[in-house]
Amino acid sequence: MLFRIMKKIHLIVFTAFPFFFFAQSIKGLHIPDSLKNKSYQYIEEAYNKVFQVDNDKAELFANYILLKGKKENNKDIIFDGYYNIARVKNLKNENGHPYADSLIAASKNVKNYDYPAKSHIIKGILFNNEGRYKEALDEYTIAINHNRTENKEQFFYINKLIAILKTATEEYEEALPLFLKYYEYENDKVKAGNADAKNYIASIFSLANIYTKCKDYKKSTEFADLGLVECKKYNNYSNYSYLLMIKGISLFYLKDLPASYKILQEVEKGLVNNKDYTNLGVLYYYLGKIKHAAHSENEAIEFFKKADSISFMFKTFEPVKRDGYEFLIDYYKKKGDLKNQLKYINNLIYSDSVITINRKNLSKEILKKYDTPLLMKEKVSVIEKLNNQKTWLIAALLFISLLFIFIIRKNRKKIKEYEKQAKVLSEKPLMASVPQKETKIESIAPVIHAETASERKEKAPKSDLSTHPKFKILIEKIEQFEKSKSFLTKNITLDSLSKDFDTNRDYLSKLVNEVKGKNFSQYLNELRINYIVEELKSNEKIRKHTIAAIADDIGYNNAESFTNAFKKITGTLPSYYIKALH
Incomplete structure (x- = not known):
């Protein structure tokens, strides 16, 4: 309210000196005597040491920086004060937008090394943390346009x-090469004796994280270990908890459950202290996955419930946590607890809707709003480097661009093929439930090739x-x-x-090969997939089950095995087929 009143009364003064009228995040704060005579660089270094380690202390130091800038009437220090406050608010899942907006307004007509580009960077980071990806992209695009050519640090950031x-x-x-570029830039600075420990370790964390997403868990563990060593070497622990978390997650996928659980439990305290509830929710999800893999179902459910509570309390919905809801739904379904089953079905639907809205058309937006201006900026850089005979960069740039476009088109084509095949499959009439002859069992599914008697005769031993x-x-x-559907039994x-x-x-294997014209694994998969194709078509209730539940019902140990078998036999995915049936 105070800000609004002042804005109306002092509009002209506000335009000339905007930074004088913004309040710090902690009211009534004064710089302690121990810091009054300390330089800005000293307080900034103190802030960096506790950032992501003790965010309450970091917010104090950020406010001291802002007060110092106001006292000395130094715009650059004031800008950094607002920037640092917004960063800490972001990590604490608190509202950092007023400080980012103040910074954007104050630096609007400034043209220095960092600003106004840095103002839009922090605004984009805040949007990204809230899942508002398109708005984040808009801010990053503005930052690119404001970025000064000589400020390579900001460009790579x-x-x-x-x-x-x-x-x-x-x-x-597509993200991996960008993270590699950032790491290589920071690593080159280390080799040149000009290391920025905070950014260097952050670049290692980014690589460890993206390798996890790419399912290269050995590489992820390797970079996580490197980052942990460098944290101790440079006495900078800002990313220590997060590197530990990446290592714990990677060890889970490498099937080292005891080590994974121990590491992730160690991380929990740091995330709680930092009030980093987004990552805390992800942490509980993985602790649940570990317990589920260890067949400790009740403990797993408690962790999945914690992850759900955090999602709704702090509005942090991450796609990675999705199958945690499927476990909860199936668990309460088996218990006959309709109330909780419905609760988590509704929670999953809501979570999906939030994620879908945030991610809708984002890939296209990145291509249009980011890749194009970025390529133009890199093109200018390449032209400048032509004088030094480094023309190979142009070819590399073109190759990456073409590869990126090729991947997008390939994915779109694949989706259309899935949808088309699902439609064909759904429109086929239901098979009559009559006794099957011994040599005709494999011909149920309309997309499965059934060998003729003459073809099998040619292949017979x-x-x-x-x-x-x-x-x-x-x-x-x-x-x-086949008639008793014993093929639906697990294992x-x-x-x-x-x-x-x-x-x-050996005799049974040869018999199946000769009579059915395929090996035992193919025979079993086709029986199961043929069955579920017809069952989904005739039974609306099954269509409402999760993919994991359907897979379990027909004898598969996990949703991935079922999905792969379904795609191989029918040419589409279960989700697309169910959608086509609706």
Whole structure:
């Protein structure tokens, strides 16, 4: 209210000296005697040491910087004060926008090394943390246009922020080169004896994180370990908890569950102290995944519930946590707890809607708003370097651009193919439930190729399996196996089935190959997929189940195995097929 009144009364003065009228984030604060005579550089260094380690202290130092700038009437220090306050507010999941907006207004007509580009950078970071990716992109685009050619540090930092946005759209392979460029730039500074410890370690963290997204968990662990060593070397612990978290997550995917759990538990305290609830929610999700993988279901559910509570309390919805809701829904479904089952179904629907809104058309926006101006900026840089005979950069730039466009088009084409095949599959009439003949079982699905008798005869081995004394008995058992839908049982293998059929593994394998024209694994997958294709078509209730639940119902150990088998046999994905049926 005070700010609004002053804005109306002192409009002319405000325009000339905007930075005089913004309040610090902690009212009534005064610089302590111990810092009154200290330089700006001293207080800034103190701020950097506690940033992401003790964010309450960091906010105090940021306010001291702002007060010092006002006292000395130094615009540059005032700008840094507002910037630092907004950064800390961002990490504490508090509203940093008033300080970012004040900074943008104050630096609007300034043309120095950092500003006004840096003002729009922090505004973009705040939007990104809230999941407002398109607005973040708009701010980064403005920052690119304000970036001074000689300020390479800022240029590579914006590069990194755009890579973070690409990560949000799951364009991990496209984000990786941008993170590598940022790391190489910071590493070159280290080699030249001009290290910026904070940015150098941050670039290592970014690489460790993107390698996790690219599922290269060994590389991710390697860079996380490097970052932890460098934190101790440079006595800079801003990213220490986050590097530990990346290592713990990578070890989970590398199946080292005890080490992963121990590390992530260690990280929890640091995130709570920093009030970093976004990452705390992700942490609880992974602790739940570890307990689930260790078959400790009740403990897993408690962690998934904590992750959900944080999401709704602090409005932080991350795609990575999605299947945590599927576990919760399935858990309460098995318990017959309809109230909680409905609760988490609604929570999942809401979470999906928020994520969808935030990410809608973002990939196209990045291509249009970021890649184009960035390529133009790099083009100018390349032309300047032509005088030094480095023309190879042009070819590399063109190659990356073409590769990026190719990947986008390929993905769009793949989605259209999935949708088309799903439509064809959904429009096929239901198969009549009549007894199946022994040689026709594999022809249920409309997209599966069924070999003719003559084709199988050509491929049949020279030995005549029908002479085996158990031939007819096994054929009858196979027919019964199909009619009774025993193929839906979990963990069926050639070994287990041969024991059930009272025969040896090799003979059963050869029999399936000759009679069905395919190996046992293909035969089993086709039976299951053919079954669920028809079941989804005729049973609306099953369509409402999660992919993980459907996979479990028909004998698969996880949703990924089911999805891969479904795609290989039908040419589309289960989700697209279910959508087509609706």
